[in-house]
Structure formats: C-alpha cells, structure tokens
Amino acid sequence: MNLVSSVHETAQTKPQKIAYRFMGKDTTYAAFDLSVSLFASALKDLGVNEGDKVAFLLGNTPHYLISLYATMRIGATAVPINPLYTPDEISFILENSDAKVVIAIDQLLPLVEVASQTFPMIENFIVCEMGPDAGEKLATLADHIKTKVHAFTTLMKQAKPLSEIVTVDENESAVILYTSGTTGYPKGAMLSHKNIYSNARDVGDYLGFSENDRIVATLPLFHVFALTVVANAPLLKGATILLEPRFSPGDIFTLIREQKATVFAGVPTMYNFLYQYPEGKTEDFETIRLSISGGSSLPVSLLHDFEEKFQVRVSEGYGLSEASPVTCFNPLDRERVPGSIGTNIMNVENKIVNEMGEEVPVNEVGELIVRGPNVMIGYYKQPEETAAAIRDGWLYTGDLARRDENGYFYIVDRKKDMIIVGGFNVYPREVEEVLFSHRDIVEAAVVGIPDTNFGEEVHAYVVLKEGSKATEQTVHDFCAKRLAKYKVPKHIEFLKELPKNATGKILRRSLKNQIRS
Numbered sequence: 001m002n003l004v005s006s007v008h009e010t011a012q013t014k015p016q017k018i019a020y021r022f023m024g025k026d027t028t029y030a031a032f033d034l035s036v037s038l039f040a041s042a043l044k045d046l047g048v049n050e051g052d053k054v055a056f057l058l059g060n061t062p063h064y065l066i067s068l069y070a071t072m073r074i075g076a077t078a079v080p081i082n083p084l085y086t087p088d089e090i091s092f093i094l095e096n097s098d099a100k101v102v103i104a105i106d107q108l109l110p111l112v113e114v115a116s117q118t119f120p121m122i123e124n125f126i127v128c129e130m131g132p133d134a135g136e137k138l139a140t141l142a143d144h145i146k147t148k149v150h151a152f153t154t155l156m157k158q159a160k161p162l163s164e165i166v167t168v169d170e171n172e173s174a175v176i177l178y179t180s181g182t183t184g185y186p187k188g189a190m191l192s193h194k195n196i197y198s199n200a201r202d203v204g205d206y207l208g209f210s211e212n213d214r215i216v217a218t219l220p221l222f223h224v225f226a227l228t229v230v231a232n233a234p235l236l237k238g239a240t241i242l243l244e245p246r247f248s249p250g251d252i253f254t255l256i257r258e259q260k261a262t263v264f265a266g267v268p269t270m271y272n273f274l275y276q277y278p279e280g281k282t283e284d285f286e287t288i289r290l291s292i293s294g295g296s297s298l299p300v301s302l303l304h305d306f307e308e309k310f311q312v313r314v315s316e317g318y319g320l321s322e323a324s325p326v327t328c329f330n331p332l333d334r335e336r337v338p339g340s341i342g343t344n345i346m347n348v349e350n351k352i353v354n355e356m357g358e359e360v361p362v363n364e365v366g367e368l369i370v371r372g373p374n375v376m377i378g379y380y381k382q383p384e385e386t387a388a389a390i391r392d393g394w395l396y397t398g399d400l401a402r403r404d405e406n407g408y409f410y411i412v413d414r415k416k417d418m419i420i421v422g423g424f425n426v427y428p429r430e431v432e433e434v435l436f437s438h439r440d441i442v443e444a445a446v447v448g449i450p451d452t453n454f455g456e457e458v459h460a461y462v463v464l465k466e467g468s469k470a471t472e473q474t475v476h477d478f479c480a481k482r483l484a485k486y487k488v489p490k491h492i493e494f495l496k497e498l499p500k501n502a503t504g505k506i507l508r509r510s511l512k513n514q515i516r517s
Contacts, residue, residue, distance in 0.1 A: 002193045003200060003232055004073045004165050008033050010238045017211060020241040021259065022062050029238070032065070034161060039070035041162035042155040046124045046148075048101055050075030050166060053176070055099035056222065057083040057090070057108055060245050063128040063152060064221045065231065067103050068175075072193070075166035078175045079188075080222035082502050087111060089186075093178050094119055097188055097380065103152070106130050112149065128152040170194035176380050177224050177321045188380035189321045198373040199324035200232035202346045206329055207263075207290060211238035215263040218244040218252060218270070223503045224325040225294050229265050247504075249277035253284040260287045267295035268302065269443075269504030271314070275306045276442060285310040290332070294319060296505050297411055297429050299436035300339045316341055318411060322395055323348075324374040328409050340408040348372035352403050357391070365412050368401040369394040400427070417508060419448030419456050421486045426458055428508075431489065434482045435460060438475065440468035443498050445506045446489065460489035461511055463497060
C-alpha cells in the first residue's frame with residue numbers, strides 16, 4: 001500500500017466523502033481521484049516517465065494536491081519549491097534537481113519566461129490559472145518562447161483517465177524536499193514512498209485522525225510539516241482538508257467556526273498572531289479537538305496564554321525534512337509536558353548522544369539522532385553529505401536536546417545556533433523564553449555575535465506590543481533578574497517585525513547579516 005493507492009481505495013469505497021474544500025467548493029474523493037488520474041495521464045502525454053523530476057511552484061490550492069498525487073501515480077518524483085523564493089533560489093533547485101517539468105501558479109509567468117531561456121532541460125511548463133486574465137497572458141507567453149507552455153485546465157480537459165497506478169519500489173524516491181539552506185546551498189532530501197507513507201500512517205494513528213476530522217490547511221503545503229500532517233495523513237485516513245491559500249487570523253477563525261474544523265496545525269508565529277488578534281474569542285476554537293504546533297519551539301508562556309484564552313490543549317511535536325518529518329509528539333492519552341516535544345511516535349526511535357555517538361545519561365544535553373522507516377534515502381547527488389548525516393542507520397539531526405526520566409524529549413537549540421560566551425554555552429531558546437514572559441514582548445529572537453573579549457555575546461531582537469513603553473534598559477533589567485549574567489543580552493534591539501520564512505520560522509541568519517551590515 002502507498003499513498004496513491006490509499007486515496008484510490010477511499011474513492012472506490014467512499015466516493016462521496018469530501019476530500020478537500022477550497023474557496024467554498026467541496027471536492028469528493030471520487031472527483032479528486034479522477035482529477036489525479038487525468039493529470040497523471042497528461043504528464044505521461046508530455047513525456048514524464050518513472051523517475052523523472054517534476055517541480056512544483058504552487059501554493060495551497062487543489063493544483064498542489066492533484067499534482068503531487070498524479071506525479072507519484074506515474075512513478076515520477078515531486079520537487080516542491082517555495083514559490084516565494086527568489087529567482088536565484090528557484091534556479092538553483094531547478095538545476096540541482098534535474099527537473100524535467102515545472103508546474104507553477106500564474107503569478108510566476110515572468111519567472112517561467114526567464115526559466116524557459118535559462119534551463120533547456122525543462123521540457124514543459126504547466127501554468128495553473130488563478131487570475132482572471134491568466135489565460136490571455138499565458139497565450140501571449142506561449143507564442144514567443146521555445147519551451148512548451150501549457151494551461152493546467154486545458155491539459156485536464158484533453159486527457160483521458162489513467163486507470164493504472166505504476167508499481168514503484170517502496171524505496172524509490174517519491175519527493176525531494178530542499179532544506180531551507182540556513183548554511184550554504186540547500187540540500188535535496190530524498191524521501192521514498194515508504195518514508196512518506198509510513199510517517200503519514202504513524203502520525204495519523206498517533207493523533208487519532210479519522211474520516212470525521214476536518215483539518216485546517218493554512219500551513220504551506222510545499223513545507224514538510226504540512227505535507228505530512230495536514231495533507232498526506234488526513235487523506236490516508238479519509239478525512240477532509242480545509243485548504244486555506246494564506247494565513248490570516250480573522251479568516252482562520254471564520255473558517256473554523258463555519259466549517260466546524262476539528263484539527264488546527266500551525267507554527268508558533270501563527271499561534272502568536274491568533275492569540276494577539278483582538279477579536280479572537282474562546283468559542284472560535286470550540287470545535288477544535290486537537291491543536292498542533294511544530295516547525296520550531298513554542299514558547300511556554302505563549303502556550304499557556306493561548307490555552308487559557310481559547311480553552312484548547314496545544315500539543316507540540318518535532319520533525320525535520322530528512323525524517324518525513326515527524327519523530328516525536330506529545331501523547332494525547334496522557335500528560336502533556338509544556339516545553340517538551342513529547343515522546344517517540346510509533347515505529348520511530350529517538351536518542352541523545354555525545355560527540356562520540358554514545359548515548360548520554362538522562363537530562364544531559366547532546367545531539368538528537370533518529371532512526372525509523374521515515375528516515376530519508378539521502379541527499380540528492382550528495383553522497384558525502386548523506387554519509388555525514390546518516391551513520392549506522394541513525395539520522396543526526398544537528399539539534400541539541402535532552403531526555404527526561406519519563407521519556408519526554410526537549411529541544412535545547414540548534415547545534416549551530418548555540419552561543420559560547422567566555423567558554424559558557426548559551427542556548428538562544430532559553431533566553432527567548434525569558435523574553436517571551438515579559439508582558440510587553442510579542443516576539444523575540446536571540447543570536448550570537450563576535451566579541452573580542454568573550455568570543456561571542458548575546459544579541460536580542462524584540463518586537464513590542466503596540467503602545468508599550470519598555471526600553472532597552474527595562475528589558476535588560478528584566479532578563480538580569482532571571483538569567484545568569486553571561487546569558488543576559490548585551491544588546492537589545494527593537495524591530496517592528498522579525499524576518500521569517502514562508503512557514504513563519506524566524507530567520508536567524510538574516511538577523512546576523514543585519515548586524516554585520
């Protein structure tokens with residue numbers, strides 16, 4: 001069994017069950033499966049074969065789900081790309097991944113024109129028309145470039161359903177996900193059919209997903225968190241996905257109320273915006289049985305504030321692209337530990353080790369390593385990077401963590417983000433937790449910058465609530481009462497907002513570059 005076969009089976013047994021809702025329109029599993037078979041046929045007609053790479057520059061629309069499952073149906077490999085990336089970032093991934101076809105939203109037509117001249121190996125571009133004048137612009141573009149450009153809707157109308165589902169070895173790559181590239185160029189994590197199916201299955205089982213669930217999908221689908229938690233796992237369980245093109249607190253509250261959503265998944269930034277939204281009320285979340293947080297650490301103070309305001313339990317987990325992604329989650333059937341990423345999910349093992357790869361004692365900080373059927377095949381065309389990341393079957397995550405006596409894991413920080421002040425380790429998250437507990441602080445990020453005397457010093461960026469009269473000195477004094485002297489930020493800089501990627505994760509590298517400039 002794989003994801004495509006599972007959706008096809010649901011379409012056969014429960015054809016009228018709603019697979020997803022988008023812009024006020026419901027689509028049944030039968031209709032979704034038909035669209036997948038039509039687009040799979042269209043891709044084959046364009047010469048896409050088993051093992052070929054198909055790049056997506058798509059947002060949270062049905063085009064993404066149809067493209068993903070159609071690509072996997074014919075045994076090709078999907079390469080999701082953040083459509084908000086710069087042309088240079090997109091160009092690198094297209095070239096590195098050996099993409100043969102690109103499927104893009106119509107807003108990227110200028111990029112399609114450039115790419116058609118830059119990447120001759122891309123044989124076809126498929127444009128998903130969303131805007132009212134997209135068809136006209138598409139026709140004009142197609143007239144003067146050599147690469148073939150096709151309209152998504154036209155291909156669907158011309159195709160005949162492809163009844164067969166290509167039998168692919170479970171260890172063949174289904175998806176290549178490029179890491180965010182916090183250091184150097186991004187690496188393409190190859191996830192096999194076994195990887196993504198097993199993680200969707202295990203996450204769905206662990207979180208108790210069922211056909212009665214209605215999952216809010218506002219996390220960007222090109223990101224691994226959304227790929228598994230709000231797309232593949234729900235579809236595997238026959239649930240309904242509520243596709244939301246963009247995140248807006250007001251729209252999310254309306255969607256939950258009107259559609260009686262049962263599951264909300266977001267990153268800490270989303271929870272912060274929802275909490276700060278002045279019109280948000282307790283009853284807005286009354287149908288939600290499960291709130292999931294991932295992507296980065298959720299400040300404990302925000303967790304408590306959100307739960308108190310909306311009377312809902314927020315469960316935090318952990319994952320990374322290379323593990324498809326989920327490895328840990330707070331159990332739903334017993335105590336939830338604030339600040340913890342939870343315990344092993346089914347079929348996945350986590351361990352904390354020292355520099356020698358030896359497991360460390362309880363509550364001692366070390367590197368988190370993972371093994372299970374969800375761990376990637378490796379990095380695309382990077383055997384040395386793969387060998388460094390996967391050793392003796394264990395994936396080395398690069399995250400510093402500890403495990404308590406009850407088997408709960410806690411992320412301390414990214415190994416590369418740790419600040420060393422005069423030989424003492426400072427974990428940015430610890431300082432950020434203190435900053436978040438300040439009543440006037442909405443957002444905070446801590447980075448290390450070079451210091452002549454101590455090697456590094458702690459530098460904090462803070463976003464204040466509107467109308468706050470807090471100063472650098474008052475925030476410094478607040479930290480000094482709660483942190484050892486070497487952990488207290490030497491500099492506190494106030495910003496209107498913090499730089500973030502498409503999933504809401506704060507971009508520490510951008511902040512460091514800002515200091516250098």
